[in-house]
Amino acid sequence: MVGGAPAPKGEGGPVSQIHCHFCGGIIQDVATIEYRPPRASAQFAVPQPTPCTCSPPVVYEHPPMLGGPEEDQTPDGEAA
Numbered sequence: 001m002v003g004g005a006p007a008p009k010g011e012g013g014p015v016s017q018i019h020c021h022f023c024g025g026i027i028q029d030v031a032t033i034e035y036r037p038p039r040a041s042a043q044f045a046v047p048q049p050t051p052c053t054c055s056p057p058v059v060y061e062h063p064p065m066l067g068g069p070e071e072d073q074t075p076d077g078e079a080a
């Protein structure tokens with residue numbers, strides 16, 4: 001068995017902070033983010049080094065997880 005040094009992978013490296021678009025604070029729990037479709041009239045708060053206190057935090061972006069066929073469809077599946 002080849003056992004190398006346990007590399008701490010997963011939560012290491014430069015973690016990109018996500019700023020709340022409502023208050024500009026840093027979102028602590030990304031699982032509570034409420035994603036909203038970006039709109040031209042959306043007001044983006046200036047990013048701040050302080051933690052976000054919104055509940056839930058609002059981010060005007062599309063959810064990272066795909067699951068809504070109502071939005072843009074990815075021409076990925078080549079149906080035979």
Ligand SMILES: [Zn+2]
Binds near residue numbers: 020021022023057058
């Ligand atoms: Zn906030």
